[in-house]
Amino acid sequence: MGFSQALSGLNSAATNLDVVGNNIANSQTVGFKGSSVQFADVYTGAMAGQGTRVAAVLQDFSNGTLEATGRNLDLGINGNGFFRFTQAGEVVYSRNGQLTLTADGYLQNAQGARLTGFPAGVGTGGQPVDLQVPAGAMNATATTGVEASFNLDATVDSIDRATVPFSTTDSDSYSYANTGTVYDSLGVQHTMTTYFTKTADNTWEVRVAVDGNEDAANTGELVFDNNGTLNEAGSTFPTYGFTPGGGAEPLNFSISFDGSTQFGNDFALDSLTQNGYAAGALVGITIDDDGTLIGNYANEKSQNLGVIALANFRNPEGLTSKGDNVWVETGASGQPLLGLAGAGQFGTLESGAVETSNVDLTRELVDLIVAQRNYQANTQTIKVQDEVLQAAVNLR
Structure with missing residues (x-):
């Protein structure tokens, strides 16, 4: 029957x-x-x-369709790859990139699995770890270099330093002055004033004062050719030293005047940048399309906090589902191939979007x-x- x-x-x-x-x-x-x-x-x-x-x-x-959410901790993979998580001591893999930031700074999904990645500056040569956003502020960094570009007026008269000694309080003792900002080792902001004095045709003396205190021991000299272009080989760019006080370390920085000119136009500042900054508290995080986790701080600086690791398998159909939208590797799937978003066979990451069901x-x-x-x-x-x-x- x-x-x-x-x-x-x-x-x-x-x-x-x-x-x-x-x-x-x-x-x-x-x-x-x-x-x-x-x-x-x-x-x-x-x-x-x-x-x-x-x-x-x-x-x-x-792949499912990527759907925008507008939430920066929602991630979708545009292409191949899986997010790598650790959950209850086990490594699991998922395509669900709905993340939250825990009180201790870990990125995890709704089931408590923590997102893993490579530490900042290590790359794929390192061992994946649970990504954590540090709660501390970004440390202050003292200024060590200043880059400035000026146009110095070629039509002004020269000043004879033998008869007119330099003084920060005497505007007749220099041809032009401009101010900027530098930071000491404690992140305290100081006013840097640069004084330019035309001492001969195509030759300018450069002095620097911080908070009105001049470093008289170090005087630079800018030499220009007949076309008004800076002759860097013939110029001197010393390192200026100051003692800011307040417990900060001595402040020493050099100034580069690359791109400065001497034409018959008014004095003008073209650009002025320096590499120091004050301390800053963390105000938010963003994730680039290559998986780099960026910390944004109140001092308007950003810092690389790590990079998200993606995994792929030779035979994804061999993965075993564990529920909660995660899978674990098996002998049939093969070992995971780890890499970075956008590199090789791995897709890119889309922040503010999630992958819908396929x-x-x-x-x-x-x-x-x-x-x-x-x-x-x-x-x-x-x-x-x-x-x-x-x-x-x-x-x-």
């Missing part, structure tokens, strides 16, 4: 209904990957087969109808077999 065939069909159809129902239930789950059932017939050499069985349930790891709801509804008809057909087979058996029993 064909009861065994029909029962195997019912069991397989029930599994198919479970898979389709699970796909439909997770059609709105971020990073979810739909599954499909593969069937195989059962044949033992008899004239008729013994029914069917579920050969495998395979997951479809094709379930096609319309197709799943059609598959649901087919699975339902399959189940009903197998029940009909049992019903017919029951009627045939009853007829045989009733023979007299």
